[in-house]
Amino acid sequence: MNKNFYVTTPIFYPTGVPHIGTAYNVFIADTLARYYRQKLGKENTFFLTGTDEHGANIAKAAEAQGKTPQEYVDEYAAKYQEVWQGVNLSHDYFIRTTDPRHEKFAQELIQKSFDNGDIYEGSYEGLYCESCEAYYTEADLVDGKCPNHPTKTPVFTKEKNYYFKLSKYQDFLLNLYAERPDFVQPAKWAAYVRGLVEAGLQDIPVTRANVKWGVPVPFDPEQTIYVWYDALPNYLSTLTFPEFQGYEEKFWPVANHVVGKDIIKFHAILWPAMLKSAGYEVPQHVLVHGFFTINGQKIGKSNNNAIDPRDLAAKYGNDVVRYALLSEFQVGNDGDFNIDRLKVKYEELANSWGNLLARVVHLANNKEVEISNTANVEPEFLTKLEDLAAKYTQHIEVKELFEALQTVGQITEWANKYIDEQKPWEKDKSPEDVALALNNLSVLLAKVNELYAPFLPESAAKATEALQKREKIILFPKIEDEAK
Template identity: 40%
Template sequence: MASFYVTTPIYYVNAAPHLGHAYTTIAADVMARHHRQRGDDVFFLTGTDEHGEPVALAAEAAGVTPRELADKNAERFKALAPVLNVTNDFFIRTSDPEHVKAVQEVLTKVKDNGYVELGTYEGWYCPRCADFKSEQEIVDGDRCPIHLIELDWEQEENYFFKLSKLQDRLEELYAKHPDFVTPSTRRNEALSFIKGGLQDVSLTRGKLTWGVPVPWDEKHVFYVWFDALLNYYTALTYAKPGQDLREEFWPASYHLIAKDILKFHCVFWPALLMAADLPLPKHVFVHGYLLLEGHKMSKSLGNVLDPFEVIDKYGADALRFYLLRDVSFGQDGSVSTADFEKRYESELANDFGNLASRTIKMVLRYRDGAVPQVEPDPTLQPDFEGLQDRVSALVGRAELTPALEEIWQRVRRLNRYVDEQAPWKLAKEEGRAADLDRTLATLVEGLRVVTVLLYPWIPERAATLMHALGAPADVELTDTNPALSLATAKLGARVPTHVTDLDPLFPKQQPPKAA
């Protein structure tokens, strides 16, 4: 059995979760569910980043302690996962004492290996990014390119991480493993940063108290980014009490991140692991921004959409589908309520929902719910040949939008097949019973195949449909259920024997009544 370990970034607790957080978490969940369908042993990690200046400043503004703010908002992030139908195996908080201990151990090893020295830092600093900015990263003279606020000029005594000593090893990593960072545009961006010449960076902060204490100097705490980056590794030391999961799951298969934290995950993170003599993750996938009115959705900019509101009206599956369908995963893309409603109506309600309803109702009407046990129509086989392998290969590279398009092409093909065969006409014609049997069996089997493949994107509605297609009603449909195994996602692999009626999978929304 292969192992698959996928992570999201850990999210700052300086405010409540928004749609941008849901986006990355849903993407990771699609990958985790798909790999469970393959039969892989999966570990899926998400959590919250609770130290550093952004949290301390937000707590001060709210009149509470950093711990109180962290406790409050960590629970809000935890609550988001089940609402999104997300199946993470562990939720890490960087205030966990086990994480703190492991961070101190790893960074002490980095120091012992000769990659830490005391010095004085002077330069531009963004308190919202918790990041020191180089001259190349500044816009409009002294502004943060992400938050558009004026930067602070900081000067303080810090311990430095000797990033410059690892420049050659990082360049070698990128040369030998061109898929370490994907997509290629993000790889090129990271490599350009490295080849531009790496400077040593602050490992600790002397002016803060809210952070992981430095064991060799109590006047300092570790710079929040180094504390946070280590969560992917430290979580495996205590996620399951009494077990050390590092041997099975480290190095990670995929870290999913947004492009604003590329420098930390694609440069600092591998360098830190090298300095600690730890294996490097296999892949870092960098996705773009969800844009609203031309800007990245951000708590600090105040332009966010509430995922809870969308879910209350349309359900979690509709949100999951839209985010990975409308915006190609890996690129920037605009989202809007109007686009969401259009995609919901045309694809979920009409293409898929209507296909499911029509197919089941015709089997109920013409065969009393019994699915004819005949071979699917061979004319449809070429359309489904190799589909499972193509979807698997795309998801394996975190290309989630193209994978969804591969499946959706078959949803549309099945709809065309209904129109081509016109079962309602076959039912009225003498001597066409065998043709009707083949058509109904083909539609049910094709519907089953696309439903198995769609399960990682729309797990709740896919499970509902699988029950209507004959899966026992008293059996919970999980990713590891044989009925959802990726091995069965082939036309003719498992023709259902009967169907039962079901309500519309994606009910059409009624327009608001006029006042």
């Protein structure tokens, strides 16, 4: 087992503020970071997020607002940080690719591949979508429009570029996937990536002649480094910053990249090849998540459903918003979400965990019995609890967050059933039986609090304190609907 854990989100392109869909990605990473901080210690866990600040789209957006690109990205990077702070994100650092230290690292990385003969001069022509900053072939287009931008018509463009010999790394990648079948998680995405590489790889342009807002190519300063060759190295550049002395040795290559399915190719194919070319180890895992719709509609401005996660958190609490998403569908799958489901999830927590806590504390105080004595738990009860907790651990360590949450749900369901069967409130129960049942339950509850902590950190802290102090609290108070 690794002693250290490093988790990253993609660095986001700051042309707006993050919405609930973006937040889903960071919630996954945050949950994993919190789990490993609990397990390995704070000093052995590192969680990185940030913003990807170069490129033609940024320059264009800045110009439209009468700002310099730097002013523009400063403003939006601050907005991102505000939102993440507002939803209690526990990242250890926020990387910005306009940080000169990152820029220098990206230059050094591409220089290493150039020196190895993996970067060569060529020209590129194709159908270029300005919004994607990407070229397409005729076959990629949908009714003549960009596959990602249904209103944009990609334009035929030709320019001088430098190419990265991605094709050279086909065997390396296939060996990597064969040796480490869980390099890409979950398995269905590993199979998808392997299929893409087996089908053959083409060299890709990694510099741009006509984008000024970018990092200059060290061996040809007329060109700038193309988006991915600038963005992806953030995962490594940060670890080399002076304030993170020793982090490169500690956190590379134990990196876990949490990415949406739209950028899987860049993380699971290009990035390991870039690293190999420049003489670095490849990361531990690439975790791929799906997307969700809201009431069946894609999230976006046009559907007016790009909800600010802070608005939901203000009403339901940070914890419940992330719980609702993570408990609704499996990480690698797509799903659907809406406010009614969020309310159902809130009730679910109130009725299971919240109710259990209230009952155990109330009865323990009422019956004046000792609780939270781990030495006095019934052996059979303890074995069952430990088995379920082990199942949770197995799930969360392969990043099956949905399944891990289901397991905690099973524990609380069992506990509420157990309390109904034991009926510790009945007058004719022997004091020994009552004491035993309530002690069993209190130890179970402490475990539930611990297992929920990575997902619902604020609630878990409250529940832990209430149990220790034997204070009766309402963990999930009733929420009044504003409009009737």
